[in-house]
Amino acid sequence: MKLSKISARTGEWISGDGPHRQIVVTSRVRLARNLKSKPFPGWAKKAERVEVLKAVKSAVLQLPAMGDAFCENLEALSPLEKQMLVERHLISREHAAKGVGSAIVVNASQSLSFMINEEDHLRMQAICCGLQLGKVFAMINQADSELEPMLDFAFHSKLGYLTACPTNVGTGMRASAMLHLPGLVMSDQMNKIINSVNKIGLAVRGLHGEGTEAMGNLFQVSNQITLGEGEEEIIERLKKVIETVIEHEHNARLLLLQRKPVALLDQIGRGYGILSHAHSISSKEALNQLSVIKLGIDLGLFPETHRFLVDELFIETQPAHLQKGVQAQKMSAEERDALRATLIRAKLKGVPEPDTSKIATKPSGSQENDE
Amino acid sequence: MTQIVGGKMQKVNLCEACSKEKGVNDPTGFALADLLLGMGAAQDIERSPSGVSCSVCGFTQADFKKTGRLGCSACYDVFGESLEAMLKNMHKGSEHVGKAPASLIKTRELDAQIRDLQSSLERAVADEEYEKAADLRDQIRRIESGQRV
Numbered sequence: 113m114k115l116s117k118i119s120a121r122t123g124e125w126i127s128g129d130g131p132h133r134q135i136v137v138t139s140r141v142r143l144a145r146n147l148k149s150k151p152f153p154g155w156a157k158k159a160e161r162v163e164v165l166k167a168v169k170s171a172v173l174q175l176p177a178m179g180d181a182f183c184e185n186l187e188a189l190s191p192l193e194k195q196m197l198v199e200r201h202l203i204s205r206e207h208a209a210k211g212v213g214s215a216i217v218v219n220a221s222q223s224l225s226f227m228i229n230e231e232d233h234l235r236m237q238a239i240c241c242g243l244q245l246g247k248v249f250a251m252i253n254q255a256d257s258e259l260e261p262m263l264d265f266a267f268h269s270k271l272g273y274l275t276a277c278p279t280n281v282g283t284g285m286r287a288s289a290m291l292h293l294p295g296l297v298m299s300d301q302m303n304k305i306i307n308s309v310n311k312i313g314l315a316v317r318g319l320h321g322e323g324t325e326a327m328g329n330l331f332q333v334s335n336q337i338t339l340g341e342g343e344e345e346i347i348e349r350l351k352k353v354i355e356t357v358i359e360h361e362h363n364a365r366l367l368l369l370q371r372k373p374v375a376l377l378d379q380i381g382r383g384y385g386i387l388s389h390a391h392s393i394s395s396k397e398a399l400n401q402l403s404v405i406k407l408g409i410d411l412g413l414f415p416e417t418h419r420f421l422v423d424e425l426f427i428e429t430q431p432a433h434l435q436k437g438v439q440a441q442k443m444s445a446e447e448r449d450a451l452r453a454t455l456i457r458a459k460l461k462g463v464p465e466p467d468t469s470k471i472a473t474k475p476s477g478s479q480e481n482d483e
Numbered sequence: 484m485t486q487i488v489g490g491k492m493q494k495v496n497l498c499e500a501c502s503k504e505k506g507v508n509d510p511t512g513f514a515l516a517d518l519l520l521g522m523g524a525a526q527d528i529e530r531s532p533s534g535v536s537c538s539v540c541g542f543t544q545a546d547f548k549k550t551g552r553l554g555c556s557a558c559y560d561v562f563g564e565s566l567e568a569m570l571k572n573m574h575k576g577s578e579h580v581g582k583a584p585a586s587l588i589k590t591r592e593l594d595a596q597i598r599d600l601q602s603s604l605e606r607a608v609a610d611e612e613y614e615k616a617a618d619l620r621d622q623i624r625r626i627e628s629g630q631r632v
Contacts, residue, residue: 148556151540155554231552253582260584266556267587271570272579274556278570281559283581313575340576 113182113220115189119196119436123222123239126423130242134410135358137290137330137423138201141248141347142237143256144275144284148266152276153214153229161213164233171262172217172226172234175255179220186214192442195432201239203227224255231276232284234263243354245287245347253343272339282339287347289354290319294329294407295364296357298379302331305357313337314353319399328399328426333357365411373471380408380466388460392449398429398456405463413466421459429456537561593626600626 238251383404542554
């Protein structure tokens with residue numbers, strides 16, 4: 113399969129459905145695996161990396177789920193193509209920086225991706241929409257079990273799966289969910305949430321994982337501990353915490369509706385105004401305003417039928433996606449900002465003004481009908 | 484910056500220059516947790532006897548100190564002792580309790596079976612139940628030859 117086919121098709125995790133879909137954008141589980149006695153990618157010489165790549169790639173391509181897969185060596189991808197894969201969460205930023213000796217394999221529905229020679233020899237990920245951590249774990253666990261007879265994974269009887277970084281040793285698993293939390297941000301509760309989530313050994317990060325800024329009120333919650341706790345146990349604990357955060361987000365929205373309805377309507381109205389009339393907009397501002405529109409849909413201010421269009425814009429307005437139709441060389445930031453504004457204006461043409469009567473007339477508590 | 488791992492609080496103060504150097508502002512660099520844990524890790528591993536290097540990949544303590552990553556899977560045995568304290572600090576205990584490769588689980592089960600049979604065999608010999616002992620010995624041999632296949 114060609115990359116153009118991947119970029120032309122929306123990933124299953126955007127177009128699909130799942131529990132708590134309004135707040136939980138995606139659920140992801142990744143497993144880190146290495147081959148026994150082969151130097152880890154960061155320490156290996158080029159020839160050693162190429163050798164590992166060959167073995168791992170051929171095993172991955174034999175998986176039943178990888179029938180019509182996209183598979184490419186990193187050096188064969190342009191910076192723009194790599195960035196596109198990062199924006200879709202199919203590869204990490206770290207992997208995008210790799211060249212000879214690294215590769216990416218993605219299945220047709222973009223729910224499974226395999227990064228070869230990232231920090232570890234193999235990092236495989238399953239992603240889907242809504243809160244479905246158990247399901248994504250089952251998907252990637254199956255791939256792992258199917259690879260097991262083909263590849264000699266480094267496994268230590270006491271320490272479990274061995275990884276380049278000791279922070280991943282044991283299960284080699286990182287489970288995470290991307291949450292949309294405008295209510296908690298608007299009511300200044302996000303720091304409190306981050307602190308209490310940190311206290312129980314879970315991490316809260318920005319849009320693209322480690323070290324990235326939180327934009328569009330999107331936050332990733334993930335496990336930190338990989339040793340001394342089983343996979344199911346980790347996932348169960350993470351799921352419980354996420355469900356609590358979802359509850360807090362719902363409560364924060366209800367409180368805003370009750371106590372600060374004018375401020376809330378003002379933000380949504382301004383967001384709609386800016387997005388439908390701007391002629392130049394940065395990706396950060398676009399994400400932040402789209403987040404407000406998404407909240408407006410959750411609250412019933414915009415018709416539910418426009419949800420997919422808005423969710424899609426979260427991805428389509430990112431720098432590399434924006435340029436994918438334009439075959440010319442890399443655009444300048446100014447050109448991108450103008451193109452982004454034009455795209456958003458066109459897409460929002462069919463979205464009516466926010467219906468504020470919903471908030472004025474409906475008693476609070478009935479606006480949300482999650483699930 | 485404060486990070487809490489396994490109920491323990493680790494606090495690190497970084498000036499702007501240091502944080503840049505350590506990659507705190509650099510999304511492709513170290514994660515906060517890796518940074519904090521990596522620093523502790525480097526100190527721990529320094530305590531192991533100097534000059535030790537991995538016979539498989541040639542990795543040394545100095546390399547670990549620099550990168551916060553290990554060289555290959557065999558490094559975990561080479562630097563095992565000094566890693567243990569660090570792993571305990573960053574995780575929940577120092578023993579894996581999750582998934583294991585299916586082949587290994589089978590080996591483990593068979594090992595346990597052999598151990599059980601062996602102790603029964605010793606008891607049978609002690610009790611002078613030689614017929615039973617011969618039977619047990621044959622069972623052990625069958626399992627062992629099956630494992631080698």
